[in-house]
Amino acid sequence: MTGSDDEFEDFLNRRKPVFRRPPDEMFEPPAELDRVVLRQAREAIKPPEPMKVFSAPRWSMPIALAATLVLAFTIIFRAGMPPAGQASKPELTVQNAAERSESPAAAAAPAPRELTASRDAIADVAQPAPAAEPAAARGKADSTTRQAGASASMGAPARTASVPVLADPTPEWRRDPKSWQAEIQRLRDAGDNARADAEAAEFKRQQRAFAVSPDR
C-alpha cells in the first residue's frame, strides 16, 4: 500500500483530511428558507378543521329569534280572537233586515217556518172578520203583523248563527212602493179592508224605517 493509499484510507475513515477545507465553506441556509420549511412542516401535521355544516352570518341568530317571537305572538293573538265568520257578521238592524228582504236571491228561496207562520197569521187575519169586532181584529192583525214583521226582520238572524238566512216570502208587489200602494187600494176596492189596513200599516212601518236609515 502506497502513501497515497494510506492517506486516502485516512480520509475515508475521517481520521485525517487530505487537504484543508476553507472554513467559509461551512455555510448555512438562510433564515427565510428555515422559516418556509418549518411552516410547511407545521401545516402538514395540523389536524384538519371540522367542516361546518351550516355557516350562518352573525346577524342570523337575532333575526331568527325575532321572527320566531313575532310568529308566536301572532298565533296566540289569532287564537284568542273569535272566528272570522262570526266576526264579520253584520249587526242586526231593521235596515239590514229590510235590505235583506229586498234582495232578489232571498226572494227565490223557500220561506222559513216562522215567516210562513206569520204569513198564515196575516192571511187568517185578512179573512173577513165578524162585524162585531172589527177594531179588535184590526188591532190583533196589527200586532200580529208587527210581530211577524219583527220576527221576519229581527228574530231569525238574531237567534243563532246556526239558523240560515232564509228566503224572503215578501210578495212581488211589496218590492215597489207604488205597486204596494196599488195592492192596498185594490184590497180596499175589493172590500178587504182589514188586509188593506194591515198592508198599509206594514207599508208605513217599512217606509218609516227607510226614511230614518242613517245612509239616506
Next chain:
Amino acid sequence: MDGLTTSESTVRFARLSRTRRVETVSDDEDAQLMLAYARGEMRAFETLYSRHRGALYRYLTRQARDGEVANDLFQEVWSRVIVNRARYEPRAKFRTFLFTLAHNCFIDHCRRTKARPGGFSVEDADDADMLPAADDTQPDAMLSREENSRRYRAALATLPAEQRDVYLLHEESDLSLEDIARITGVGAETAKSRLRYAVAKLKAALTVAEA
C-alpha cells in the same frame, strides 16, 4: 414566524449545527424523530431539521452552484420529507433517505433544465457567492479566506459530476461509502474509485494554487 423569530431560529440552528459537530448523532435517534414527526410532533421535526439543514444545503449549493436553484432544491427535498413522513420506515438511516431525496431532486432538476450535471466551468464557481459574512473583518484575513474559498470552488467545479457527487456526499452527509454507493446507484468499489479520483484532483488543484 412559526413560533420562532428569524434571529432566534438562526441562532438556535447555528448552535445545534455546532453541537452536531462534536456529538455523534445517532441514526436511530433520527429515525425516531422522523417517526415522532409522522405522529404529529413538530418539535421532533425541528430537531431533525436543525441537524441536517446545513449539510443538505451545502451539498445542494455545491451541486447546483446557483443560490436560487439551491434554495428551490432545498425546499423541495424537505417538502418530499414532509409529504412522505407517513411512508417512512426506519430500515435505512435517515441521512441516507434525506440525501437520496436530494440526489434525486438534483438529477430531476438537471433533466428539467436539460443541463448536464457536470457541465460547469471554473467561472461558475465564482457565481456561487452566497457565503455568510466573515467574522474576521481584517482585510488581509478576509482576502486570504476568500481566495481559499474561490480556489476550492474552482477545483470542485473542474471535477466530473459523478466524482463531485460522491465527494460532496462523503463530505457533507457523513455517510459510509456503501450508503453513498446506494444513493448514486453504483457499486461500492465504483463509488470508492470516484471518491479517490475526486480527492486526488482536489488536492492537486489546491496544492498547485497554494504553491
